[in-house]
Each structure stands twice: as structure tokens, then as C-alpha cells.
Amino acid sequence: MSKPVFMLALTGLxxxxxxxxxxxxxRTSILEKLQKEAGTAFSAERxxxxxxSTHKGGKPKTNSCTxxxxxxxxxxxxxxxxxxxxxxxLSKTKDRYSDPKKVAKWFRRxxxxxxxxxxxxxxxxxxxxxxxxx
Amino acid sequence: MKKVIxxxxxxxxxxxxAFADGxxxxxxxxxxxxxxxxxxxxxxxxxxxxxxxxxxxxxxxSDHFGEDASLDEETTKHITNYFIKKSAKGxxxxxxxxxxxxxxxxxxxxxxxxxxAKKKAGTMSNCKACHRGADRGYFDDD
Numbered sequence: 001m002s003k004p005v006f007m008l009a010l011t012g013l014x015x016x017x018x019x020x021x022x023x024x025x026x027r028t029s030i031l032e033k034l035q036k037e038a039g040t041a042f043s044a045e046r047x048x049x050x051x052x053s054t055h056k057g058g059k060p061k062t063n064s065c066t067x068x069x070x071x072x073x074x075x076x077x078x079x080x081x082x083x084x085x086x087x088x089x090l091s092k093t094k095d096r097y098s099d100p101k102k103v104a105k106w107f108r109r110x111x112x113x114x115x116x117x118x119x120x121x122x123x124x125x126x127x128x129x130x131x132x133x134x
Numbered sequence: 135m136k137k138v139i140x141x142x143x144x145x146x147x148x149x150x151x152a153f154a155d156g157x158x159x160x161x162x163x164x165x166x167x168x169x170x171x172x173x174x175x176x177x178x179x180x181x182x183x184x185x186x187x188x189x190x191x192x193x194x195x196s197d198h199f200g201e202d203a204s205l206d207e208e209t210t211k212h213i214t215n216y217f218i219k220k221s222a223k224g225x226x227x228x229x230x231x232x233x234x235x236x237x238x239x240x241x242x243x244x245x246x247x248x249x250x251a252k253k254k255a256g257t258m259s260n261c262k263a264c265h266r267g268a269d270r271g272y273f274d275d276d
Contacts, residue, residue, distance in 0.1 A: 059200070080201065081175035082260035101206075109202040 023098035030100055031128060037121035047130025050123055051088075057116030065114060073134055089134040097128045161271040164216045170205060171213070176261055176269050178233055180220035187229045188217035199232065234258045 035042065051073065054064045062068065062080070069077040069088050077085035086093040097103055103124075111119035119127075159179035162168045171177035180188070192214040196204040205213070230236050243258065255263030262268045265275055 061200070078256075079174040080257075082256040082263065083172075083174055083176075105205070109204060112196075112202045 023095050026098040026100070027128075027132075030097060030103055031125060034121045034125040034128075038125055040122055042122070042125040042129040044126070044130040044133045046123075047126035047128070050127055051130060055115050058112070058114045059116075062113045065110070073131055088131050090132045091134055096131065103128075157273045159271045159273070160220070161269060162216075164213075166209060167213045167216045170209060172269075174201065174203065175259055178259075178261075179271060180217050181222050182233045182236075183217075183222060183231075184224070184226045184229045185218045185221040186226065187231050188221055189214065191231055192217065232259075 031042070051065045051069075052071070056063070068079060068085060069075075073088040074092055076087055079085060086096075088096065090096050107119050107124055107127075111117065111123075159181050161179055162171060162177040168177050183191075191198070192210060195210065196202055233239060247255075247258075247264070251264060252258070261273070265273045267273075267275060
């Protein structure tokens with residue numbers, strides 16, 4: 001391997017190894033922001049209940065997260081239009097909950113669809129905490 | 135050897151377009167549009183609907199055929215402009231909002247899709263279930 005190629009490969013490796021760290025710190029900052037707003041410590045147990053329960057107030061066809069995401073966050077889900085959804089558990093999909101815009105977008109859409117309202121900071125924090133501990 | 139591979143690759147890429155009988159549509163190339171529109175379904179080619187339909191769709195994303203597909207203002211504007219630019223041109227009377235409700239779409243699929251295939255696809259908007267090249271713009275494989 002020539003020197004420039006080797007250096008390029010090395011840089012590539014370094015960037016790849018740093019990516020999860022960056023995602024991790026972005027996730028921490030999202031959770032810290034939610035924590036400040038919520039004022040209460042997050043609970044994975046409450047997150048689990050939010051995810052698994054059947055809710056009233058939203059659309060009858062999507063009255064639970066599990067309609068699209070399946071009962072197990074470790075499994076691949078399916079959108080109502082037939083596309084696969086990567087598992088929600090962080091252990092299965094490494095870049096979950098690390099893009100603030102994406103996180104805000106999907107909580108807004110899906111909380112409205114399932115609960116008929118936006119989620120609170122506490123609910124969002126509980127949800128991410130549950131998904132991060134599986 | 136490299137030349138052979140390149141020629142073969144070109145053949146594979148070019149062949150479907152060469153044999154198409156008109157049922158090929160340029161796929162969405164804009165990155166933002168592609169990312170957002172393919173989050174839940176395939177990003178449908180812009181030329182499948184006229185600008186008036188795309189505008190109506192983009193104005194009502196919070197109730198997108200029953201789903202909340204709302205986007206921030208900036209992204210909505212960007213995607214709307216892209217669709218207007220790339221939309222089907224010509225005159226349309228009462229243009230449909232659903233591609234699956236266009237007359238040619240119904241005629242094209244009416245006698246071709248078995249109950250089994252329909253069940254497998256889940257919905258008629260799941261082009262890729264039968265047209266394997268759909269997200270590259272090819273719908274000729276039927």
C-alpha cells in the first residue's frame with residue numbers, strides 16, 4: 001500500500017470509529033435538553049408503557065406505536081405504505097436519536113397520529129431512555 | 135478485463151431504458167426530496183402528477199392520505215419547488231391527488247394484478263413489490 005493510500009485508509013478508519021461517539025454525544029445533548037424541560041428523571045419503564053399501550057385520542061388505525069414498529073423494538077417494523085422501518089432499539093440501529101431535527105419530526109408526526117397530541121418532554125425522554133436500554 | 139466489466143455494466147444500466155415502451159420515469163434526484171418522500175413509501179417520480187396536484191399534496195402534509203407527514207416550512211418549500219419544476223406538463227381536468235386513482239394507472243393495473251400479488255404488496259402504492267426497478271424509474275417489468 002502506498003503512503004497516501006495508507007493515510008487515506010487510516011483517516012477513513014478514524015472517522016468511522018468516531019461516528020458512534022459523535023452520535024452518542026448528540027444523543028446526550030438531546031436528552032439533556034429534554035431533561036431540563038421535563039424536570040423529572042426519565043424512566044425506561046414509563047417509556048415501555050408508552051410504547052406498548054393502546055392509546056385513545058389519535059387515529060384509530062394507528063392507536064399504538066406497535067402498529068408499525070411491532071411489539072418488539074428489536075424487530076424491523078413496516079410503514080403503512082409497506083416500507084421497512086429499522087428497529088427502534090439503539091442496540092439494533094446505532095444512529096437512532098442522534099439527529100435533533102429527525103427526532104423532533106418523528107415525535108411530532110407519530111405522537112399526533114397515535115395520541116392525537118404532541119408528546120411532552122417527559123414522554124420523549126422516557127421513550128428514548130427505554131429504547132437506549134434494550 | 136476492466137473494459138469488459140465497464141461494457142457489461144453499461145449494458146445493464148442502459149438496456150431497460152432502451153427497451154422501455156414509455157413506462158420509464160426519471161426518479162427523484164434531489165437529495166432532500168428523495169430522503170423525505172422515501173421515508174414511508176417509495177419517492178414517486180415527479181412526472182406522475184401535474185404541478186397542481188403536487189401543490190395540493192404539499193399544502194396538506196399534516197393529513198397526507200391519513201398520515202401525518204408534516205415537515206418544517208423550509209423543507210416543505212424546497213420539495214414543493216422541486217415537484218413543480220419536474221411535474222407532468224400539459225392540461226389536466228380535475229387532476230387526481232393519488233397516483234393510484236389516475237385513469238391510466240387503473241387501466242394499466244386492472245387485469246394484471248392478482249389478488250395474491252395485491253396482498254403481498256399491501257397497497258397499490260407499493261410499486262416495488264412488483265416493479266423491481268421502480269425506484270430507478272423503470273416500470274416495464276410486467
